[in-house]
Amino acid sequence: MNHNTGCLLEIQDLSVRRGNFLLEHINFSLYQNEIFSIIGKTGSGKTLLLEAVAGFYQPDHGKVLYGGTPMCEIPVFRRHIGYLYQDYSLFPHMTAFSNIAYGPKIQGVPKAEIQARVKEIAAKFEIEHILDQYPGTLSGGEQQRVALARALIMRPSLLLLDEPFSALDPVTKRNMYDMIQKIREDFCCSLIFVTHDFAEAERLADRIGVLIDGRLCGIVKSNELYSAKWGQEVLDFLGITKKTEELP
Template identity: 40%
Template sequence: MQSQSVVYLESVSKIYPSAKGEVYAVRDVTIDVQPGEFYSLLGSSGSGKTTTLRMIGGFEIPEYGQVYIGGEAVTTLPPYRRNVHTVFQNYALFPHMTVAENIAYPLTIAKVPRSEIEPQVKESLRMFQIQDFGDRKPSQLSGGQQQRVALARALISRPKVLLLDEPLSALDAKIREEVRQELRELQRQLNLTFIYVTHDQEEALALSDRIAVMHKGKVEQIGTPKEIYNRPASLFVSQFIGKANFLTGTVQQVIDGRAIVSVNNQPIKAVLSDRIPIQPNQTVTLMIRPERIRLNQNTIADNQVKGTIESITYIGQSLQIHAKTDLGMLVVTELYDGGDRSDQNLTLFWNAEDCIVIETKE
């Protein structure tokens, strides 16, 4: 895989000293990023995602493991010797330079002739829709405009890899969504490799070709957004990504990737996660996404349970229904059709494919 990857981390670990001894910020992480891929490192604060990005960029040197870019070992090389560019959370624009000068800076220090720089800067200004701001200073721009300048500067020298460290976190929700869409379209248009750090699961799911979910310095799971969401490989991933119902039960039977799990003496059919070995009599957790549960439908499903409505919350296009059942409280999300739900007694249905068996212990 190393020869095909544009970025390959081989069992890298980063250790920091502390008053209590050594602390692993990143422990034994291996990832491969393919050419033209939008690859996200997703995790909460302290998960190791930014440290991992900094090791790729050359701002941190791992104590163990190797970093490869384009098949070349770059583990100990400084940032300027790597064909990557980093867009930081605070944009890191030069306040004394104009927008055009900021964008031109990578080409200027590379001693590209001025006659070649000017048309490239003009094209970058046009591409990022900031052609009217070339003579302004960064302080005269909005947050979204500054973000576009930072991206234009990062991409003007066409690096092999663009590293982005929480680049949209300082923007308000509406601007963030707009820039997010522009970023994805630009990445596809230019066929560039992006490695993107974020704590925002929605952002990662919307942007990424693949996601590495990190927790306490380790990679919990790597997969496509659909794989991460639909088939979480650990209890942490299932709790961190999206909303879900969790039921605890005992495995009664395991056959061909499926299981029957007893929850409050009721048999529930479920499917196994590929990475989790499950045995009969084992205590496990079942995960069911709220949108996968259907209510009072004349259909055949693998599982069903009677319930009573405890509360209904209106959230725009959908309703969030809390239903009390013999299995425990279940949350159901369904599209709002404009009518009133007056029925207090419900039957809840879901299929085995939508009920995932996860090991109870972390």
């Protein structure tokens, strides 16, 4: 990855409160065409951070700059952000085809062009044979590919994926890893994905951010996850025990 291509996203001192939970003073930048992973325990605020990045909430403090402009000043239809929910969240009353076609249809894209675009993207994700099915009749992996197609048909600059692989079997997972790399190349987009799986983050991401209790405790290159100089709480989270001589 080439960092010289510039920043797509800058999160500056972002704080968001939801109920009793505080996502506090988050700072990081996302480069063009980068794959960034967020890891953290359940309840550490990963989904909230992804949603805040997407601009679903007005920040309580700080800002999200997207291409240099505050996200909340950019109309939703101009954001070009694809969001894959933790449970895929397909529209249950629509066929796979209608789910994928939904975005372009709302944008008023002519019917023939929608047909062509759905056909093209369905071929890419090998889901042509299930386009007439409803989400309730699809397997987890199929639902995920439909959800990805629905997001990518809008040609997003930024794709946000919330635990995209956690419900998949090991073989499907590996195929999806290859697909994610291909998505980055073919769609020239940047990706942020949340995961519980450290190995997955190391394998797929350029950089990894560790979120603990609403705080981003550090960001490292993915090949430095286990060698970085972390504080004790991250070491505990990663399951690394300090050597005896390093203990105070």
